[in-house]
Structure formats: structure tokens, C-alpha cells
Amino acid sequence: MRPILLLSAMLLCLGTAAVPTRAAEPSSARLDHILLWGRGIDQATSVMAVKLGFQVRPGRDPGGVANRYVRLADGSFVELLGVTRTDPTFDPGMKEDRQALKGGPGSRTFGFRSTTLDAVYGRLKKLHYAVTPFFTGPDGAKPGWRLFAFDRAPLSSNTFFIDYAADYAPDQFDPANAGDYRVTREHPNGARELSSIWLVSGDAESDRRQLEKMGFGHAVPVRLPQLGAAGFCVPVGPTVLLALQPDGKGVAAQTLASGGPRVLGVSFGVVDLGRAQRWVERGYERSLATYRGVSGESFLAPTRDDLGLSIEFHAMVPGAAACAGAGI
Known part of the structure; x- marks a missing residue:
């Protein structure tokens, strides 16, 4: 860069x-x-x-x-x-x-x-x-x-x-x-950690190879059907870097086609998933479904039009290893 x-x-x-x-x-x-x-x-x-x-x-x-x-x-x-x-x-x-x-x-x-x-x-x-x-x-x-x-x-x-x-x-x-x-680090939605960053490109394998070369190995294959993406979950200490590419139609393909490689999304761990879900549902005036994600029980906030990326909230699981919920 x-x-x-x-x-x-x-x-x-x-x-x-x-x-x-x-x-x-x-x-x-x-x-x-x-x-x-x-x-x-x-x-x-x-x-x-x-x-x-x-x-x-x-x-x-x-x-x-x-x-x-x-x-x-x-x-x-x-x-x-x-x-x-x-x-x-x-x-x-x-x-x-x-x-x-x-x-x-x-x-x-x-x-x-x-x-x-x-x-x-x-x-x-x-x-x-x-x-x-x-x-x-x-x-x-x-x-x-x-x-x-x-x-x-x-x-x-x-x-x-x-x-x-x-x-x-x-x-x-x-x-x-x-x-x-x-x-200053306490939030009404209960967020406590930035747990993962999601990259999208046309070649997730290339990012995986570079990350391994930089010292971040142990990648695990992963699919995110809620975004139409697949690639690799790469542990970075207690956090996770997702190297993704489009997997059929969906947000990943739309994002890559409209703007090229970028940060597709981020994930935040919260102390009370229900509270975070209620806050975002009020903010966006719509109901949101939960799903089982890489970091456990999660929901996706509809932020793509507002912020140009997706924001996921998930319940914090003490002691959980990075990428423990990944795998295709």
C-alpha cells in the first residue's frame, strides 16, 4: 500500500x-x-x-x-x-x-x-x-x-x-x-471486542498464501452463505481474518463487482446478543434473524448501504479458539 x-x-x-x-x-x-x-x-x-x-x-x-x-x-x-x-x-x-x-x-x-x-x-x-x-x-x-x-x-x-x-x-x-x-469503551449495544475482519477479493487463495508467508498460518476453509462468500479463516492471535471470494450470487459478488477488493465486513463480540439485536432492529426498523456463524450465534446488521460494509454481531464465548467455528 x-x-x-x-x-x-x-x-x-x-x-x-x-x-x-x-x-x-x-x-x-x-x-x-x-x-x-x-x-x-x-x-x-x-x-x-x-x-x-x-x-x-x-x-x-x-x-x-x-x-x-x-x-x-x-x-x-x-x-x-x-x-x-x-x-x-x-x-x-x-x-x-x-x-x-x-x-x-x-x-x-x-x-x-x-x-x-x-x-x-x-x-x-x-x-x-x-x-x-x-x-x-x-x-x-x-x-x-x-x-x-x-x-x-x-x-x-x-x-x-x-x-x-x-x-x-x-x-x-x-x-x-x-x-x-x-x-469510553462501554457501548449501549454491549460490544466488547473487534473479533474479525473480512476481506473480499477475486482470489482468496492468494491472500491465504500471503498470510501464511507473513507468519499467519493454520487457515481453515470457511463458507459464509449469508454473504455468498467462501474462503479461509485465518487465526491472528485471539482474532480472525477472513480471506474470502464470491461463492455464487450475493453480497460478496455485488461488492467485488461494484468496487473491487476491500474490507467486506467486520464482526463484534457482544455480552448480550439479544440486547444488540433489539438495538439494531429498532435502528433499522426491521426484524433480523440469527444464524450460526464462524464465531457462534450471530446476526448481520443491514449496514452495507450506510457504511459500505457488513457488520456482524455475535455472542462472546469465553475461551473459544479463533476459527473454532469455521470449516466447510
Whole structure:
């Protein structure tokens, strides 16, 4: 991916040679967050808060592109992005992102979090990945984050690796604000974790091979009939990355045909599935059916028109292994 895209988005907050087929799995890695464009920042905020029941936190608005956050108790989050003026300042990567989304909502970028970032960087560089230099933020005056990205995207959607200082909290640096930190990660819908990110492309096997090469092996075949998709469930620590492609007619085929490879959806674990279901049913004024998904009992919120991707809620199952519910 173009590193400037990631640098710009993070500053708002905060092709390879032949190698062995299996690399050592990056230590303490998990999925961290996605960058989600709305039709506008207030539209995206309204959907996430009113229709879906998330608490949305303020961000910044430099250059006419604002961001806001949905932060989860597991440390993951969704970064909402939206244009706030007619002449926003886009860097080339951001402009490319907007062009691919045709100015509409959706996501094309997500991040891995790792507590051994230097080791992961060195391993990927030895494997001849086109990794960028490290970027740091937010301003060097306080503990912050470090990340690196890729000059050439190894996966069908753009990605990066990030880590945070132990006491970094972008919505409150003062340790005395522990109560504030806690309540900003409590949501009316009961969401506690970002458990999976779903990628869609025309070649799920290619993404699987790249993920294995990057150190994320143990893929399990999976089908998502509710989306008309099939591919692989790949464990990333306690979280799951789904590498999917269309499987007949359905949302996956429609999404790929209309906009190309991207983040097809995300899944959130909730403490009370019934409460989350009732909230979303009120928000969208329709009844929603549950099904047995990769993460257990789940339902799908009808967010594709609003947000450009699907959002799944599932009941949290303590101790459940990643991809335990997958398999064709």
C-alpha cells in the first residue's frame, strides 16, 4: 500500500522474492482496527451510534478530513473518516482510497497490532517485503504509537503493523482519568471486542498464501452463505481474518463487482446478543434473524448501504479458539 495513506490517517488520531512457505508466527499479534470512510463524518457517526448502538468518540479535523473513534474494551477500534469541506486536502494515498470507493462509504485498510514490532519488521524485510520505514505519533512529546506499512500491498486490501506505548491512551493521557478510559469503551449495544475482519477479493487463495508467508498460518476453509462468500479463516492471535471470494450470487459478488477488493465486513463480540439485536432492529426498523456463524450465534446488521460494509454481531464465548467455528 502507499505509506502516505496510513500516515495521514494515523496522524488524524494518533511483490516478493521466493521464500520458505511458512514463517515464524508474529508474537502477540492480533487485529487492531480498520479505517472506515463514511459519506460524511456526521452520517457515519449517526449510523454507528443511533442505528447500531456504539459510543463514538471525538477525533480531529485537519485539512477537511475528520476522524472519530469507536473504541473497544479489548483495545481494538474503528476509525471513522469523513470529508467536511468541498476542498479537502487529500494526499495521494488518501485520494486513491477515495477514488476506489467512488466517494462513497467503505473500508480498504486495516491494521495488525504486535508487541514485537521490531522483530516482525525484521522478519518481513528478510522475506523481501517492501516495508516502509517506521512512522511514529502523535507528536513525540507523549508516549504514542509506532507503525510500518508496505510500499506494495501484500494482500488484497491495504494493511500495516502497529504497536502502542504501554500507557498510550489517545482520549486521555492523564493516568488519573482511568474511569474516563473505561467508560469510553462501554457501548449501549454491549460490544466488547473487534473479533474479525473480512476481506473480499477475486482470489482468496492468494491472500491465504500471503498470510501464511507473513507468519499467519493454520487457515481453515470457511463458507459464509449469508454473504455468498467462501474462503479461509485465518487465526491472528485471539482474532480472525477472513480471506474470502464470491461463492455464487450475493453480497460478496455485488461488492467485488461494484468496487473491487476491500474490507467486506467486520464482526463484534457482544455480552448480550439479544440486547444488540433489539438495538439494531429498532435502528433499522426491521426484524433480523440469527444464524450460526464462524464465531457462534450471530446476526448481520443491514449496514452495507450506510457504511459500505457488513457488520456482524455475535455472542462472546469465553475461551473459544479463533476459527473454532469455521470449516466447510
